Amino acid sequence: MKFLYIGGTNERQEVKQMILEEAHRFFDTVLFAPLKKIRIDCVNGKNKLTFKGTDLTSFDACYARFFSKDLMFGEIVLDLLNESDVFVPLTPEAFQITNHKYFTVKVLSRENIPVPTSSLALTPQTAIDMNHKIGYPVVIKLLSGFGGKGVMLANSENEFKPVLDTLKIFREFISTQEFIKSDNYDIRCMVFGEEVFGIKRIAPEGEWRTNVSKGGKAELVELSSAMKEDALKISAILGLGVCAVDFMEREGKYKLIEVNFAPGFMIDFFGTKFSNILIKYLYKKSKELRLKNKF
Ligand SMILES: Nc1ncnc2c1ncn2[C@@H]1O[C@H](COP(=O)(O)OP(=O)(O)O)[C@@H](O)[C@H]1O
Ligand SMILES: [Mg+2]
Numbered sequence: 001m002k003f004l005y006i007g008g009t010n011e012r013q014e015v016k017q018m019i020l021e022e023a024h025r026f027f028d029t030v031l032f033a034p035l036k037k038i039r040i041d042c043v044n045g046k047n048k049l050t051f052k053g054t055d056l057t058s059f060d061a062c063y064a065r066f067f068s069k070d071l072m073f074g075e076i077v078l079d080l081l082n083e084s085d086v087f088v089p090l091t092p093e094a095f096q097i098t099n100h101k102y103f104t105v106k107v108l109s110r111e112n113i114p115v116p117t118s119s120l121a122l123t124p125q126t127a128i129d130m131n132h133k134i135g136y137p138v139v140i141k142l143l144s145g146f147g148g149k150g151v152m153l154a155n156s157e158n159e160f161k162p163v164l165d166t167l168k169i170f171r172e173f174i175s176t177q178e179f180i181k182s183d184n185y186d187i188r189c190m191v192f193g194e195e196v197f198g199i200k201r202i203a204p205e206g207e208w209r210t211n212v213s214k215g216g217k218a219e220l221v222e223l224s225s226a227m228k229e230d231a232l233k234i235s236a237i238l239g240l241g242v243c244a245v246d247f248m249e250r251e252g253k254y255k256l257i258e259v260n261f262a263p264g265f266m267i268d269f270f271g272t273k274f275s276n277i278l279i280k281y282l283y284k285k286s287k288e289l290r291l292k293n294k295f
Helices: 013-026 068-083 092-098 101-109 124-134 157-169 225-238 273-294
Strands: 002-007 029-034 039-043 046-051 061-065 118-121 138-146 149-154 174-178 185-192 195-202 217-221 242-250 253-260
Touching (some): 002 013, 013 061, 013 273, 039 068, 061 273, 068 092, 092 101, 101 138, 101 174, 101 225, 101 253, 124 157, 149 157, 185 273, 225 242, 225 253
Antiparallel strands (some): 039 046, 185 242, 242 253
């Protein structure tokens, strides 16, 4: 069995190392191909996806760890892999939707997933006019921000205005959201096929962002059956075999914050746990697919 790992830009070396080591324990052949060295050609009407002359569609399983910057190139790579017999738990459509925080909210709200009141605007004045529905405090997000970088909080219109002016200078879209006041934690559901693991991410003292890269802590928790079902429903709607679905809770209810298509494995807290689960899942699914294709 052959495993392909495509690393996007921004890749953390420790994560890459861990996934590759784990892959060697299960697969006979393991190849690492950095996205920037991959070639895509269409010759005589035939599309080819290669890395140093190796046909990347000849593998059994592929884990593509892409980031927002990789969208334009990565979606073609994913499209070609999805058309082939390679098992890949990410589709180009899922990449597009989850790479765009507002698009995610839009798609999932339609399917009755609870989401925060959210808005998308192009100009500061429209954003201010629209914000009467949300009120203050309001969360402002860069659409493809990550790691807690790109989320901001404004407690009043006076605080909101300079943020809007700054977004305008950088030609950013204005994506806003109701602030869900929790006890500075959120619940991350790590989904691997049918398996879901709950993680409570606790923000450090004085911080409202729960990202561990911002100094937060993480611990495993038992998920409520409703949250677990919603996480599985979201992964099914989006067609994501592997993802992290983040919810914030308040007064016994929860709302979706975002869906991550390339979640971190929080190595400092869980070591190799999630890279092991990931590889086991990819091995099982690719074996099943291989058997299915034989008959
Ligand atoms: N609507 C919100 N209400 C309260 N906190 C929020 C809200 N949206 C985001 N946050 C906090 O900010 C963090 C980062 O926001 P998120 O949308 O997940 O972006 P990122 O991709 O940077 O992780 C979240 O983990 C959460 O702690
Ligand atoms: Mg997040």
